[in-house]
Amino acid sequence: MLSANARREEIYHLAVTTGLASVEELSARFEVTASTIRRDLALLNGQGRLARTYGGAMALGAHPEASLRQRTGEAFEQKHAIARWAASVIVPGENILLDAGSTVGALAHELRGFEKLSVTTPGINTMQELADSEGIEVDCLGGRLRSLSQSFVGPLAEAALERMSFNRVFLGADAVTAEDGICEADHAQTRLKELMARRGRSVYVLADSSKLGLRPFHAWARLALPWTLVTDDGADPRQVQKFRDAGVRVEVAEVSAHEDFRSRPRVTSDASSAEILDDLRGDR
Structure with a gap:
């Protein structure tokens, strides 16, 4: 207590x-x-x-949106349980789209051992996780950098998506509801998420249990059915049922009580993100 x-x-x-x-x-x-x-x-x-x-x-007197660095350490065990479930459905050789964000970044970490995979992403943390994976081909959705989320958004990223399609799309969320879909702090992010979802054969929203049913912001991404919510076993059963009643498939990842998740390496350094930006700009 x-x-x-x-x-x-x-x-x-x-x-x-x-x-x-x-x-x-x-x-x-x-x-x-x-x-x-x-x-x-x-x-x-x-x-x-x-x-x-x-x-x-x-x-009062505080920005309601946490930075990517802050979010990476929150619900750490839950996010990695969700990431492990998501990695288990990916088939080597597939072409997948990974959103930005801490939970999808955890999925990228799980994918580093794949021998053959094509990954497209707007997220700097995802690129950082996969940069040294020889079997994974990584394409970046470029555009305007949104520093708070360490991701690219805007017309350039949206135009690039129109020429792509994917076996699976994995989206993150600040919050998610059964009625309105993904809730975000920024309209450019919700616009990009909607376009990302349209380009995938299978669409997954990775959201830990603390994000279900909340409405902290006023920008929304509505997703066409069918799509899959992947959450953790701490989710309120009433919230889970709301999604299922709305026609959303829900997968619940079990959080292990025995594994030491914090022993796993993860990227939280702003300096590391800056190094990747330097590489993208050709400064090295």
């Missing part, structure tokens, strides 16, 4: 990074009463950190 101060810090962290759930959902998450949550929100409001809203609160 968290201390009161630790619980309030976690509530504030949720507000800054992914948006807040309702008082009832926060109560269930932290296993305290709704009255306790309301007192926490009132205190955070009095400190000028949160603004009260109907049934919850929102962050």
Whole structure:
């Protein structure tokens, strides 16, 4: 059980990074009463950190979107469990499209041992993971660099997609709902995700359980059925059922309690991303 101060810090962290759930959902998450949550929100409001809203609160004075570097360390075990499931359905020799983001970056890490694979991506972290994989051919969707997500977006990336097709497309998400699809902080990203989904024979959205049912931003990518949501075994069964009722296939990856995920190497360095940009620009 968290201390009161630790619980309030976690509530504030949720507000800054992914948006807040309702008082009832926060109560269930932290296993305290709704009255306790309301007192926490009132205190955070009095400190000028949160603004009260109907049934919850929102962050003040902070950018609501976390950087790729911040997100890489969040839900680490869950993301790698999802990545391992996704890697298991890929067949050597396929042509696949990998989105940017921390969960899809974890999938790229899982693919490094493939002997034959064609990968296209707008994500710098994905290129970093696969740069030394001799059996994998990597194409970059160039365009305008969005530094916060370390990915390329915009008309150039969209135009390149029109000339491509893929066996499988793997998309990340800031959040995802059964009703409206993928939720993102940036409209250019949702536009690109929609186009990416149209170019794939099979489409997968990789989203850990903390992202299901949230609406932290106002940019949406609607996906045509059929598509597959891949999440972890911490997902709320009610949320999972909502997706299935909407016609979405849901795959639940089991998170191992025994494997030491943190022993695996992962890229979080901003300097590494800068080195890749130098290579792309031909500065070396």
